[in-house]
Amino acid sequence: MSDIPAHTIRFGRIAATLPVRDMDRAQTFYVNVLGFRKVFENGNPVGFAILKKDEAELHLTLQRDHASAPFNVAHLMVDDVDALHALCQREGLRIVKGIRDKDYGLRAFVLEDPDGNxxxxxQPI
Known part of the structure; x- marks a missing residue:
């Protein structure tokens, strides 16, 4: 064990990695619908990709046998949650939990991507 306590170590970014069954479909969704841009991909066929939008970073990993989890796998903070909710509705995305003000100070909803993530x-209230 190290003698260096964890609270003295500065942490940098951390990015969610989402498993996807179809990399092309997932990238199309995150780029064309949510406005991310692809900054890296690896493999032929592509098995891993990094997408960015503003301060958000998302990693996609190809997992053809992926079964979606029945819980939230990522949390995204935005500056206009109502606009994103309206966009998701317009695009026909599944909204798992509808938009509402939470008692912990956020206006929030839960969406499901094409792979069930x-x-x-x-957004802070």
């Missing part, structure tokens, strides 16, 4: 989206 649940993303909790919030």
């Amino acid at each position: 649940r993303i909790d989206v919030g």
Whole structure:
């Protein structure tokens, strides 16, 4: 064990990695619907990709046998949760939990991506 306590170590970014069954479909969704841009991909066929939008970073990993989890796998903070909710509705996405003000100070909803990954989206009230 190290003698260096964890609280003295500065942490940098951390990015969610989402498993996807179809990399092309997932990238199309995150780029064309949510406005991310692809900054890296690896493999032929592509098995891993990094997407960015503003301060958000998302990693996609190809898992052809992926079974979606029945819980939120990522949390995304945005500056206009109502606009993103409206966009998701317009695009026909499954909204797992409808938009509402939470008692912990966020206006939030939960969306499901094309692979069933649940993303909790919030904005401070």
